[in-house]
Amino acid sequence: MATRGIDFGYGFLTQESSFDVQFSLIEYSGSDSYARAYLVGLLNTLLVSILGIIFCTILGVIVGIARLSPNYLIRTTAAWYVEFFRNIPLLLQIFFWYYAALRALPLPQEADPMLGSFYLTIKGFYTPSLVWINLDIFIYSVIAAIVAIVFVRLYAKKLRENQGKHIPVLNISITILFILPLLTFFIGGVNVTYELPVLKQLAKTSFIFEGGLSIPPELLSLVIALSLYTATFIAECVRAGIEGISKGQREAAASIGLNRKQILNLIIMPQALRIIIPPATNQYLNLTKNSSLAAAIAYPDLVLVFAGTALMQTGKAIEIVSITMLTYLTLSLLISLLMNWYNARIAIVEK
């Protein structure tokens, strides 16, 4: 390295970054340090990964179950969806959702409102935002509701094991989750108003929306592409998991008088999850790592902000790439750890 005239050191992290980032979850401007730019990129990566994991799981489970549906139409549609999205390279899909789908969207001034004041435009998705008064009390009430639900579940389990009685836990939980926070509006002094996005003219033919919440199209297309792509793999994991449970289990459950829903929830799923979780963990890891393709469509994730702009401005290639690699390694290990813990929890306890 000395021959090439490269000097090594991490001192640059405290220097002023002097570049701006399009979209950030924390307060950031170019007068902040490179370390903060790193944090901005990391949070953006986490945001897109978490959103992607949530959506791909929901969609994946639905499609996975749909593939086993007795209904021909549902089964075939799900199969076509899986085969189509699974076999096209992810980068192409991201390009499609960003360039092709974006081009079809209207300019802000031509956008028609959806449901009153949601606008989907080429410059982003604009929604009304909520303005809270006494938000902290509201959050406490939600936490209280969750604690209450845990107790209800424990009680229900005891009741089932001791007396064989069933109480509708799910319905009670949902009721608590709604009623408790709702009460704070009447007694806690919590109030919420909303702010609508308003069209603003910048120049003769150039408009944007101001106010409300704006979601950049880069984030939107990335989450759509990642979720649709990874959901196909999750769906296959779910299908494999369910098909891995022998037919005898279902028949035995039916013979003791459980209905279809009970069979799926009490017999099939608890066993299937053991088969589903390990390969699904791989898919979550893939999704997180694939989110680095964001750089291609200007979504300011870790790779674009830190391993892109920051690397360029400082020239500290070895330092920055090593930090970025370590970060992805840590993220992946954390996800594995979490999923392994969950897997151990749901594993069959051998007696």
Add this chain to the structure above:
Amino acid sequence: MFKNIKKILSLLAVASLVFVYSCDQMAGKKNQKKGASKTVDATKKSGFVKCGVSQGLPGFSNADASGNWTGVDVDICRAVAAAVLGDADKVKYTPLSAKERFTALTSGEIDVLSRNTTWTLSRDADIGLTFVGVNFYDGQGFMVRKNSGINSVDDFQNGISACTNIGTTTELNMRDFFNSRNISYEPVAFEKADEVVAAYDAGRCDTYTTDKSGLAAQRTKMSNPDEHMVLPETISKEPLGPVVRQGDSVWEDIVRWSLNVMIEAEEYGIDSQNADMMKSSDNPAIKRLVGAEGELGAAFGLDNEWSLRIIKQVGNYGESYKRNIADTGILPDRGPNELWTKGGILYVPPAR
């Protein structure tokens, strides 16, 4: 489990020892005899100049359908090849993104970076690079849609979105510019120039900002070039020029003077057509440039006709500009890139 971790750790320790040792070895070879150049030797051995260029910027470095590179930046690579190897075609081009370019040079993947790169203090001093000169004086500008009603940068308002490339001085200049005017803006930064153009063309951004020569060149790629225009203001100085790695002063001199010879040849009216006839000129400065007098090449360890080969095979700066930038309609007017004797700012030290 723990046994494995121990194994991995000891493996890592061995690997890092090997790495440190090889670094030491490389450092030891640095002390070499004067006048010799490792890069020149390696270039002569491999038979071509390893040159880093852009991924496609018309007028500067752009490959045609059959893979032939042309442009004023490409001509620098060709000039170096003509001087060192005797044949301007003996160049191996490596297309690089803005992000990759400096790493490619410092790591030794290329030996000359001729890729519309702005000369700045931090790049020159920090990254282990040396800028050898300026082959194009540029400045950052803005492109907007003609029907947008924006006719100058004074019409920009809060909330404007600007598309650009990451890893360029553009990104920093843009911030300085908008901050000094107290305008809030949305930077949308892409990795490749083609992606920036596509996004701006689709209407994602209100303006596209980069070097003005780049704007002029990229405008030709738009779906409808006539709908767009470049605003008159220039918000920064962008002296573009070739870069070499720090630490090989002979190689650095060869690249620097390959560029200077092209500019000086234009000043003395020597071009690719009349170069041989100029050998019998009365002017000693001209005779030196075409190798008929003096020993100019000896200082670099080159023969005396190195500069003649550059002029004959590549042409002088004016020919290169005309062929690549003026005749292709990118920037017909030479502006500051005219010789100092004709009102421009091209002024190079004398070759003597």
